[in-house]
Amino acid sequence: MKFKAETIIAPLLAWYDRHKRDLPWRESLDPYRVWLSEIMLQQTTVQAVIPYYAKFLKHYPDVHALADAPAEHVMRDWAGLGYYSRARNLHACAKMVVHTLEGKFPHTPAGLKTLPGIGDYTAGAVAAIAYGQRATVVDGNVERVISRLFAIETPLPASKPDIRAQAQLIYHDDANTRPGDLPQAFMDLGSSVCVPQNPKCPLCPVEHVCEARKLGIQNALPRRVREKKKPERIGYVYWVEDGKGDVLLERRPDKGLLGGMAGLPTSEWAHGREHPAHLDGFEGKPLPETVRHVFTHFALTLQIVRMTGKKAPKGFRWQPIESIDDAGLPSLFMKVVKLLRLRV
Numbered sequence: 001m002k003f004k005a006e007t008i009i010a011p012l013l014a015w016y017d018r019h020k021r022d023l024p025w026r027e028s029l030d031p032y033r034v035w036l037s038e039i040m041l042q043q044t045t046v047q048a049v050i051p052y053y054a055k056f057l058k059h060y061p062d063v064h065a066l067a068d069a070p071a072e073h074v075m076r077d078w079a080g081l082g083y084y085s086r087a088r089n090l091h092a093c094a095k096m097v098v099h100t101l102e103g104k105f106p107h108t109p110a111g112l113k114t115l116p117g118i119g120d121y122t123a124g125a126v127a128a129i130a131y132g133q134r135a136t137v138v139d140g141n142v143e144r145v146i147s148r149l150f151a152i153e154t155p156l157p158a159s160k161p162d163i164r165a166q167a168q169l170i171y172h173d174d175a176n177t178r179p180g181d182l183p184q185a186f187m188d189l190g191s192s193v194c195v196p197q198n199p200k201c202p203l204c205p206v207e208h209v210c211e212a213r214k215l216g217i218q219n220a221l222p223r224r225v226r227e228k229k230k231p232e233r234i235g236y237v238y239w240v241e242d243g244k245g246d247v248l249l250e251r252r253p254d255k256g257l258l259g260g261m262a263g264l265p266t267s268e269w270a271h272g273r274e275h276p277a278h279l280d281g282f283e284g285k286p287l288p289e290t291v292r293h294v295f296t297h298f299a300l301t302l303q304i305v306r307m308t309g310k311k312a313p314k315g316f317r318w319q320p321i322e323s324i325d326d327a328g329l330p331s332l333f334m335k336v337v338k339l340l341r342l343r344v
């Protein structure tokens, strides 16, 4: 390390006191609220999370309410926020905290990491913010700020251990007298000043110690290995009406993508050029419209098939179309609903 942690910590915290973002989950240090917000914020923007955070607090004001809720309600309330394994883990974690830990979250990163859905980042964030522990908290914003402060030129993801080691030196320094605020100060700096393109260095409280700024390479950092193009998958999605104003929905299997969520029926999602077979027992025809959705590991294109049917097959149910917005459909299927509304 080329400079002392205190030359970063003091000016950064002073800046945070003046410029910190006003976010709903910062109104309380209740571990349940801190944990809930941190799970929601994984790979999701602050703006997208705000209404979901409010909805969850209204429906599940504490960890007991969440643990006692039926899984379908939790999944329905999460619908649209994406990365649905987070919702399943959220529910499993709440149950574990209530049934094996007397409703109390562990205080340390190591203890928190024993719970479902809690990895390094979330464990550090909850321990630091809710319990004031000196913990190493590194999200995408912190990664960018640290890469630049220390001019780490190794591309991501290979540079992650180095970034984490540098962050650890700062977070665990004796000068870190506000362990809950420091990670949030780094995150706010990354989201408003040390932004990905054209960082606003003249406004930065740690410009005086920033190696990338000295070298004039701040815009090029952090370097990244170019991502490979995602594989493509194709299939059909079926809009099946019963002629009485209902549409056919299923509850997707618990395991796998969108597991446990409500969904429109689909074919298998195949790799090949040939489309897989239609839904058995119903009649209809493909529409020209397709929906496209990019998941973490592949991109999916589904052609919409409009069908009619009378009897819901096992595992399926009829949902009144007029209340389809309340069915808890994830974004992939809401794209189909929106497209079909445009057709009417």
Ligand code: SF4
Binding pocket: 145, 148, 149, 193, 194, 195, 199, 200, 201, 204, 205, 206, 207, 208, 210, 211, 212, 213, 218
């Ligand atoms: Fe980021 Fe510029 Fe501040 Fe360095 S000086 S941390 S590049 S905003």
